[in-house]
Amino acid sequence: MQNQYTLTSTGRIKKIIRHPFAGFVLIGVILISLQLIAILSGGAWPKSSMLNGFASVMIYAIVGYGFTYLLGYAGLASLGTAGFVGLGAYITAYVLRNMPGVPYIAVILGTLLISLILGTIVGFISLRIEGIFLAIVTLGLCEIFYQLFSNWLDFTNGPNGASISKYPIFQTFFNMSRRDAQSAFYILLVFITVGLMMLTYNLGKSSTGRAMLAMKNSSSAAQAMGISLLKYRLLAFLLSTAYAGLGGVMFMSYLRYSAPQNYTIMFSLNILAAVLIGGSRNLIGTFLGCFIVFGMTPIFLQDITLFRENPWIINVTIGAIIVMVVMVYPGGLVQLANNVKSFFKTTIADRRLYKYGTDD
Amino acid sequence: MAQTTDNKRTQKLKGAGQRRILYSQIEKLERDIRVGQELIQVEAKRLAQKSHSKAAAFENDLKKDLFKEELALQPAAATRDVWLGEQLPKLEDKQRLQYRKLRQDLRRSENLLDKKGRLKDSDAQLSAPSKKKLDELLAEQNKQRDELSQSLLRKAQDSRLDKAALASRQAAFDKAQADKVKRVKDLQAQLAKNDAEHMAAFTKKREARIQVLRNKLTGKQARLHESALGAQYDLPQDVCLRLDNVSMVFGGLRAVDNLSFDVKKGEIFGLIGPNGAGKTTVFNCITQFYKPTQGDIIYRTHEGNVLLLNYYQVHDIITKGIVRTFQNVEVIGELSILENLLIAAHQEYTAGFFSQMLNSRKVRREEEVMRERALKALDYCGLTAIKDLPPVGQPYGTLKRIELARTLMAGANLIILDEPAAGLNDQETIELTHLIRKIQKDYDVTIFLVEHNMGLVMDLCDHICAISFGKKLAIGTPQEIQSNPVVQEAYLGTDDTEEIIAHTEVV
Amino acid sequence: MSIQDILQTIVNSLPTIGRYSLITIGIVLIFRTTATTNFAQGLIATFGTFLTTWAALTYTALPLWLCLAMGMTASFLLGMFVDVALIRRARHITPSGKQMITMGVLMILVNVIPVLFRDITLWTRPGKSFSTAILTFNFFGYTLNITEMGLLCFVTAVVVLGAVFAALKFTKWGLGVRATAANESVAQMLGVNTRVITAFSWALAGGIAALGGFFTGAGTALNVTLMGNAQIYGFLACVLGGFGSFPAPILGAVIIPLVNNFAGNPNLFGPNAGMWQNMITFIVILLLILIFPNGLLGKKYIKKV
Incomplete structure (x- = not known):
């Protein structure tokens, strides 16, 4: 006679933790709790500058998720991201300022549409030009956008930057106060970020993601297996520009101000750095990478005098990290995490061996 | 014609x-x-x-x-x-x-x-x-x-x-x-x-x-x-693939020169020739990696439709039932072996883009179906134990088997093998021979292969075509090819060869 | 547009052609020997230029050419350092990866240079400054003018480029470079010391680029983004001309300033031409690149599957 209950409760919890979405939801929960604590403590901690820092991390992360399709899945080096983000931001500003009454959702969809059209164009360009030269051409593209933003005064208000006065939806529709609208928009951002993480993950694990990886690793084999290079390259660009455009909309909606100086090559390089640091395909890694590249300064380092007065230290460190990641740790943070895990495992195993000897 | x-x-x-x-x-x-x-x-x-x-x-x-x-x-x-x-x-x-x-x-x-x-x-x-x-x-x-x-x-x-x-x-x-x-x-x-x-x-x-x-x-x-x-375009009922005066010219180089042959349905057909004879170029022409400069490639699908392959793009070839392996094994290093096989069934997925983003029920079901297929193919080729490992670091013979398993994923009608035995030792070559025969019988496919290992070719193939410098030398059964003097001189070696060797040794 | 105008525009482009060719030759040297598109090229040049300026401003007794030599040496060494310390160790990495390494170097340099050279913003030397003289000359009956510095720049560039091409063709080093460019492993097997060759190529590229930086910055306020434009245009020149050979990108370096100056000519595009000048240039170049994806003088390689 034997007792054969299957353990159910711990097993179920383990299954939930192992689910890939668990990490995404955890990040969302942490972010929202920060906001709730701020509301409850009446703004004492976390300070609003810290929350703004987290919000910009989320916005950059949205752009980063799109970039993972380009870099991690399709293996295309594109430096034009900044331009598309700026485009989204400026379209938002223009429409919300000059066309009152247009619903916010229309702005988002309109931006997506325009981004898709432009993304298609860039995608077609990428078919004519080989891998590393594409980086050069998209660099030029980034410059074109920058010139456009600086010079097309009617659309972008030039070097003075564009702005919107109220938070969309929450101030315009619900008539909340500025502070409340900011908090509400922050929470909306969290939902958008986590939701996008899930969608991006699903797409990456599906046949589309696999097709892009095949295309990246071996274009001949991919073609022989029925994957049209044209289609998937275009798709990679479409997705990344759509995400970038959406990020731009969020940028303008939350920060409510933006100038051409925001959208230089350094922006594109920083996104590249963030995605690379995280491990080009991993979404949580991308989020952490964005946190390191974009978030450390406004959230923590602002308070340390050394870093506030010498911002170059952080940027130099980021540059050095890029070099090290490419040379030594191509898998980025994900590889680092795995190595740490296996290090602990081996250390524990060694300890056991020392203490108890071999089992014979 | x-x-x-x-x-x-x-x-x-x-x-x-x-x-x-x-x-x-x-x-x-x-x-x-x-x-x-x-x-x-x-x-x-x-x-x-x-x-x-x-x-x-x-x-x-x-x-x-x-x-x-x-x-x-x-x-x-x-x-x-x-x-x-x-x-x-x-x-x-x-x-x-x-x-x-x-x-x-x-x-x-x-x-x-x-x-x-x-x-x-x-x-x-x-x-x-x-x-x-x-x-x-x-x-x-x-x-x-x-x-x-x-x-x-x-x-x-x-x-x-x-x-x-x-x-x-x-x-x-x-x-x-x-x-x-x-x-x-x-x-x-x-x-x-x-x-x-x-x-x-x-x-x-x-x-x-x-x-x-x-x-x-x-x-x-x-x-x-x-x-x-x-x-x-018409083919006799028993012919699966026909090359009709196919030529491939690169600048000044005639890689394939007016080549014509028939591959019968259900047989194992071999293409042999010295290095540089243009064998891989023939493959690439058939699978439309290159468009032949001249000539027609006519193919009969599983249902009996006769197509002119020249009109098709390289990524549509697999939908016609033609699958191929590569001489330099091309597996996707960033995915596990199972996922490598799933890619081979790429054209079979019907779910749309947005369904994939939302991981709808249709997507999950299709994934299950394909996974079953992949597990069957892996089992058939003896790769089940390592299905979740990345292909990096696997021995060469295993990589070749992965490529072979890939060909079983998409309902193939014609399987083209590019030097399947390259780099394999004798034991592995014998296993490969058995596997190819088994595949031909169980899946009812036509197999077209290029190979240097004469033992394998003579053992396995029903018909062989020998080419040299892009031109056809001879076509026939293995016995006919072996005894053909032109082929011997160009490729297999004649009795004179021994004399030549003796002479060079003196020098 | 009158012929006078056209000729004058062409002459106006000559200094820029000179500057861009100096940077372009560096880029193509680096690319052909190490298969890297060096995104930090402009900054290496800027580094040298800043050093030249600092030397000239601090040690006012030194003649200018000596300071220039110091700056070029600094860039020379910096280029060599980047190759030896980073690129050489990253041999096994794809060209895309090497490109990203140079992007990292770019990020480091763009932040370090302003800190190192904190006080240099204006290139003036007490008692000495760059000549702003304009030379006028007669060309088939048309009176054209060009700044003295501009002419100097163009002539220097022609001389330097000539020297480099002569070296590539006639010296042992040049042969080594061409061999390494064709196939590094085979060159190694044939006894070419590819390490020295690549290190020297990077160094030389750096030094020449510093010369270009000097001419770019002469007479203007110095900023770390000095060579930003030149680098982008330099890369586009390489893609436009074709990476397949050494002289081809120079063709690109000639075409781009011409297009730029014609695009900015008020007679052609109206009074606001200056605003859209860069955009038009980019779009034209992009179209040309799309029509000739392997470069104007490039060759298409078919890969065997």
């Missing part, structure tokens, strides 16, 4: 264009039908699994409730055994660790261990006093276990019920037990009934869908047949 006058060509092109559209529609329909059928099997399997685990969980819950009662009613010894079964392993583990720790400490004190804690010399023995200490510990531990057993027995005995209570509760228990068995049976019956209903509805819906698709298919095929009556 294809006619090459201009207006006739343009005339046929229009018809050909229509036919191409029909072909792609037909392929899509066939694909949907295939996936639909496999979906039914996968759904049945899934339901069976689900019901099984539901019933098992239910039974477990009921058992839990009755278990305590069962224990109380058992004779003391049996109850003790159960409790012992729960508690003894924990005690034993603890004791085991205790023993090992003591042994390790003793060994360390006698300097038998290296820095890491392993024995320096595997036969080293402890001294007698140490051994005595260990035996003492073992005896102590034995005593502990006995004590535990005794205490549990006493506990069991104390908690036994008296005769009267025993009888009544036994009766109640038996009734509850029978009740439980009945309830489990009822649940299983209910689940089975639900499953059967669901499957019936599901199958009916799917079959209806499939029937609709089949009707569409017959319609399209009828139209195709009409339109094909005007087609200029």
Whole structure:
């Protein structure tokens, strides 16, 4: 006679933790709790500058998720991201300022549409030009956008930057106060970020993601297996520009101000750095990478005098990290995490061996 | 033979264009039908699994409730055994660790261990006093276990019920037990009934869908047949692939020069020739990696449609049932072996882009179907053990088998193998020969291969074509080729060869 | 547009052609020997220029050419350092990866240079400044003018480029470079010391680029983004001309300033031409690249599958 209950409760919890979405939801929960604590403590901690820092991390992360399709899945080096983000931001500003009454959702969809059209164009360009030269051409593209933003005064208000006065939806529709609208928009951002993480993950694990990886690793084999290079390259660009455009909309909606100086090559390089640091395909890694590249300064380092007065230290460190990641740790943070895990495992195993000897 | 006058060509092109559209529609329909059928099997399997685990969980819950009662009613010894079964392993583990720790400490004190804690010399023995200490510990531990057993027995005995209570509760228990068995049976019956209903509805819906698709298919095929009556390309019924005066010119280099041959349906056909003869170029022309400068490549699909492959793009070739392997093994290093196979079925996926983003039920079902296919293909090629590993670091022979497994994923009609035995030793080559023959028989495909290993080629192929400098030297059965003097001179070696070797040695 | 105008526009482009060719030759040297598109090229040039300026401003007794030599040496060494320390160790990494390494170097340099050379913003030397003289000359009856510095720049560029091409063709080093460019492993097997060759190529590219930086910055306020434009245009020149040979990108370096100056000519595009000048240039170049994806003088390689 034997007792054969299957353990159910711990097993179920383990299954939930192992689910890939668990990490995404955890990040969302942490972010929202920060906001709730701020509301409850009446703004004492976390300070609003810290929350703004987290919000910009989320916005950059949205752009980063799109970039993972380009870099991690399709293996295309594109430096034009900044331009598309700026485009989204400026379209938002223009429409919300000059066309009152247009619903916010229309702005988002309109931006997506325009981004898709432009993304298609860039995608077609990428078919004519080989891998590393594409980086050069998209660099030029980034410059074109920058010139456009600086010079097309009617659309972008030039070097003075564009702005919107109220938070969309929450101030315009619900008539909340500025502070409340900011908090509400922050929470909306969290939902958008986590939701996008899930969608991006699903797409990456599906046949589309696999097709892009095949295309990246071996274009001949991919073609022989029925994957049209044209289609998937275009798709990679479409997705990344759509995400970038959406990020731009969020940028303008939350920060409510933006100038051409925001959208230089350094922006594109920083996104590249963030995605690379995280491990080009991993979404949580991308989020952490964005946190390191974009978030450390406004959230923590602002308070340390050394870093506030010498911002170059952080940027130099980021540059050095890029070099090290490419040379030594191509898998980025994900590889680092795995190595740490296996290090602990081996250390524990060694300890056991020392203490108890071999089992014979 | 294809006619090459201009207006006739343009005339046929229009018809050909229509036919191409029909072909792609037909392929899509066939694909949907295939996936639909496999979906039914996968759904049945899934339901069976689900019901099984539901019933098992239910039974477990009921058992839990009755278990305590069962224990109380058992004779003391049996109850003790159960409790012992729960508690003894924990005690034993603890004791085991205790023993090992003591042994390790003793060994360390006698300097038998290296820095890491392993024995320096595997036969080293402890001294007698140490051994005595260990035996003492073992005896102590034995005593502990006995004590535990005794205490549990006493506990069991104390908690036994008296005769009267025993009888009544036994009766109640038996009734509850029978009740439980009945309830489990009822649940299983209910689940089975639900499953059967669901499957019936599901199958009916799917079959209806499939029937609709089949009707569409017959319609399209009828139209195709009409339109094909005007087609200029025709193959004898038994020919699968025909190269008709194919030439491939790169700048000044004629890589393939007016090559023509037929590959019969269901046979294994070999292409041999010295290095640089243009064999891989022929492959690439057939699979449309290069467009032939001249000439036609005519192919008969599984359903009997005759196509001119020149009109198709390289990524559409697989939809016609032509799959290939590569001379330099091209596997995707960033994915696991299983996922590598899933890519091969890429064209079979029907779910749309947004469904994939949302991971809809359709996507999940299709993924299941493809996974089943991949597992079958892996099993067929003997790769199941390593299916979740990345292909990086696997031995070369394994990589070749992965490529071969890939060809089984998408309903192939013609499998093209580019030097499948390159880099394999004799044993592996023999296994490969068997595998290729097996594939040809089980999957009913035509196989076209390029190979340098003459043993494999002569053994395996039904017909062989020998080429040199892009030109055809000879075509025939292995015996004919072996005895053909032109082929011998160009490739296999003649009796004169020995003289030449002797002469060079002197020098 | 009158012929006078056209000729003058062409002459106006000559200094820029000179500057861009100096940077372009560096880029193509690096690319052909190490298969890397060096995104930090402009900054290496900027580094040298800043050093030249600092030397000139701090040690006012030194003649200018000596300071220039110091700056070029600094860039020379920096280029060599990047190759030896980073690129050489990253041999096994794809060209894309090497490109990203140079992007990292770019990020480091763009932040370090302003810190190192904190106080240099204006290139003026007490008592000495760059000549702003304009030379006028007669060309087939048309009066054209060009700044003295501009002419100097163009002539220097022609001389330097000539020297480099002569070296490539006639010296042992040049042969080594061409061999390494064709196939590094085979060159190694044939006894070419590819390490020295690549290190020297990077160094030379750096030094020449510093010369270009000097001419770019002469007479203007110095900023770390000095060579930003030049680098982008330099890369585009390489893609436009074709990476397949050494002289081809120079063709690109000639075409781009011409297009730029014509695009900015008010006679052609109206009074606001200056605003859209860069955009038009980019779009024209992009179109040309799309039409000739392997470069104007490039060759298409078919890969064997």
